[in-house]
Amino acid sequence: MTSGNTTMTRDTILKVEHLSMRFGGLMAINDLSLEARRGEITALIGPNGAGKTTVFNCITGFYKPTMGMITMNRRNGEQHLLERLSDFEITKKAKVARTFQNIRLFSGLTVLENLLVAQHNKLMKASGYTVMGLLGIGSYKREAEGSIELARQWLEKADLIDRADDPAGDLPYGAQRRLEIARAMCTGPELLCLDEPAAGLNPKESLALNTLLNSIRDETGTSILLIEHDMSVVMEISDHVVVLEYGQKISDGTPDHVKNDPKVIAAYLGVDDDELEEVMHEELDGGSL
Numbered sequence: 280m281t282s283g284n285t286t287m288t289r290d291t292i293l294k295v296e297h298l299s300m301r302f303g304g305l306m307a308i309n310d311l312s313l314e315a316r317r318g319e320i321t322a323l324i325g326p327n328g329a330g331k332t333t334v335f336n337c338i339t340g341f342y343k344p345t346m347g348m349i350t351m352n353r354r355n356g357e358q359h360l361l362e363r364l365s366d367f368e369i370t371k372k373a374k375v376a377r378t379f380q381n382i383r384l385f386s387g388l389t390v391l392e393n394l395l396v397a398q399h400n401k402l403m404k405a406s407g408y409t410v411m412g413l414l415g416i417g418s419y420k421r422e423a424e425g426s427i428e429l430a431r432q433w434l435e436k437a438d439l440i441d442r443a444d445d446p447a448g449d450l451p452y453g454a455q456r457r458l459e460i461a462r463a464m465c466t467g468p469e470l471l472c473l474d475e476p477a478a479g480l481n482p483k484e485s486l487a488l489n490t491l492l493n494s495i496r497d498e499t500g501t502s503i504l505l506i507e508h509d510m511s512v513v514m515e516i517s518d519h520v521v522v523l524e525y526g527q528k529i530s531d532g533t534p535d536h537v538k539n540d541p542k543v544i545a546a547y548l549g550v551d552d553d554e555l556e557e558v559m560h561e562e563l564d565g566g567s568l
């Protein structure tokens with residue numbers, strides 16, 4: 280365990296403090312601080328290039344931040360400083376899982392096999408890393424049965440049970456997205472990070488995604504951090520929204536709060552600072568995002 284010395288209430292699952300990420304001359308993230316609360320869906324939104332994916336990459340260990348601290352506050356009281364862990368340790372010890380903008384399934388494996396691969400670590404541990412273990416001596420058989428049961432539960436929740444034996448690559452796009460989320464859930468995360476899960480989905484698939492994310496939050500208590508451009512998804516399911524522009528936070532609050540924040544409206548409309556006052560007046564006169 281990496282012990283953090285930051286003060287957090289039990290309600291905070293993730294705390295990002297003074298995060299900066301520089302790529303050569305470009306400051307992609309500039310002194311960003313934000314919090315995600317336990318058991319909530321937090322959305323990270325902002326115009327293209329605002330730095331959302333960079334924040335995700337810092338949280339999940341794909342980038343080492345130039346500066347700043349990212350603390351994961353686990354249910355059991357452990358605190359992990361994510362900027363000090365490898366991506367593998369972030370999944371295993373800090374219990375953070377993620378999906379990517381581009382679907383990354385094992386398309387030649389079946390839907391069920393994709394969910395079993397995600398549980399590889401615990402199965403190997405149960406095997407004792409020996410052939411005897413794999414042959415069913417010791418705890419391997421019990422763990423293997425448990426893994427199949429967990430996979431079955433997630434196939435039900437993701438509405439994929441009828442496709443369990445089909446190659447993952449044969450699924451429609453929206454179903455592949457749900458399978459990715461189910462696969463991430465099979466690693467037993469406390470925080471699930473989703474990078475644009477609604478991208479490319481039709482309205483029916485988008486609705487199925489909302490249902491799945493709501494059930495993850497409500498039935499498992501897993502916290503979700505979500506990057507999303509689709510405002511219907513963000514406004515429908517988020518408890519809390521953080522808005523970035525040019526690597527800095529410009530708004531933070533409930534969906535209603537950010538939707539009506541003139542700074543957010545200006546960022547999305549691409550207006551200059553001197554036009555902001557005008558937008559604020561229009562907003563006060565009754566407009567919204």
Ligand SMILES: Nc1ncnc2c1ncn2[C@@H]1O[C@H](COP(=O)(O)OP(=O)(O)OP(=O)(O)O)[C@@H](O)[C@H]1O
Pocket residue numbers: 302305307325326327328329330331332333334
């Ligand atoms: N590996 C990298 N090397 C250099 N520049 C990068 C790298 N990753 C991101 N950037 C730059 O950092 C800035 C933020 O990019 P990022 O992808 O985080 O934005 P975003 O908000 O996720 O955008 P989008 O909504 O388009 O996905 C951009 O200017 C981008 O070009």
